[in-house]
């Protein structure tokens with residue numbers, strides 16, 4: 261909050277000498293035909309959806325070249341950065357006056373596979389039916405990419421100069437881990453974003469009820485860290501006609517059973533408490549009470565049961581363990597000498613890998629079982645007392661009075677963490693309403709976005725960029 265205070269004092273100071281310029285550019289920046297801008301974005305998105313960037317193999321370079329073409333038509337030069345054959349990032353920058361640090365608009369070009377036979381309309385057709393634009397990537401996340409692009413183009417066209425540069429960055433390979441995408445970019449071209457303070461990416465959106473009405477604007481400020489473990493038990497091999505109580509398989513099953521029976525250890529982080537308090541009004545009955553006072557609720561067995569009914573929201577309250585892979589044996593009548601199990605643990609911010617490994621060790625209480633780490637990505641949260649967060653809140657107040665903006669901690673991870681590691685404040689937030697039905701189409705069948713959402717998204721993104729760029 262201290263930061264906001266200082267920023268405000270500074271802008272009042274410069275307003276005195278720049279009053280004329282500021283008021284002229286503010287007026288022209290805000291004098292925008294949002295309806296036309298939305299229609300243009302819908303057309304661009306339809307063309308973009310027709311480019312098949314299914315990963316594997318990706319072929320995202322075609323998508324990057326398409327975006328480069330649109331940028332060029334609007335007078336913005338871009339760079340295509342090849343990460344592998346036929347795979348590329350696109351990077352472009354719209355200059356501001358340099359008073360403040362840059363904001364990155366991040367999006368991924370690749371999409372997950374779609375089996376056309378299962379879809380009502382072809383996944384790469386970009387067709388509009390009943391007011392919705394169909395196609396793989398409409399929501400995840402070519403739609404958001406074009407919303408970002410169009411908002412940037414609108415600022416370019418209006419001729420207004422923001423206090424920050426806007427960086428447009430499209431990456432390949434996100435859906436399979438980002439090794440040839442964001443990870444590659446962060447490793448090889450961190451210099452291109454070294455002056456960036458903020459980044460907007462996918463990661464959460466405006467949660468809507470079944471009628472499409474907004475419940476809250478959720479801003480993903482943090483993601484859980486994935487920690488994948490492999491447990492290996494060894495024991496004497498033998499003939500199955502003579503059971504061995506301490507065989508590898510028996511030891512492993514006993515250990516896993518102890519893990520399964522260990523109840524959830526809740527840990528309510530302050531922003532998560534704020535999240536539940538804010539969304540409690542969108543629920544009713546006992547759940548409303550539980551969410552309103554989540555710390556107390558996690559100590560009450562009846563309320564705990566209720567909370568655990570929502571697998572997404574409850575995952576924000578604890579470290580989780582999912583047993584995913586088990587391997588042992590090759591023949592029914594042979595007791596194998598080795599058995600392994602893999603665990604996908606998702607860890608809250610502030611908890612270390614070593615703490616979790618020690619907890620697993622203590623819980624299974626079987627010193628002979630080896631615990632190996634397969635994967636670990638420490639995901640640090642972004643702070644919330646920032647100008648970008650305040651800008652989102654200001655736009656929400658204008659666009660959807662009474663609908664709260666809340667910080668969300670999500671159990672999945674996106675490309676944002678590569679940039680959080682570079683010291684950039686990154687939020688996962690798409691300014692469009694998404695209800696349960698549409699949410700299920702992401703990575704599922706019949707992915708589509710309402711044309712109205714594209715228009716709303718472009719308008720809101722444009723307003724957020726203006727506010728964060730010093731135009732009020």
Ligand SMILES: [Zn+2]
Pocket residue numbers: 368400401434462
């Ligand atoms: Zn995505």
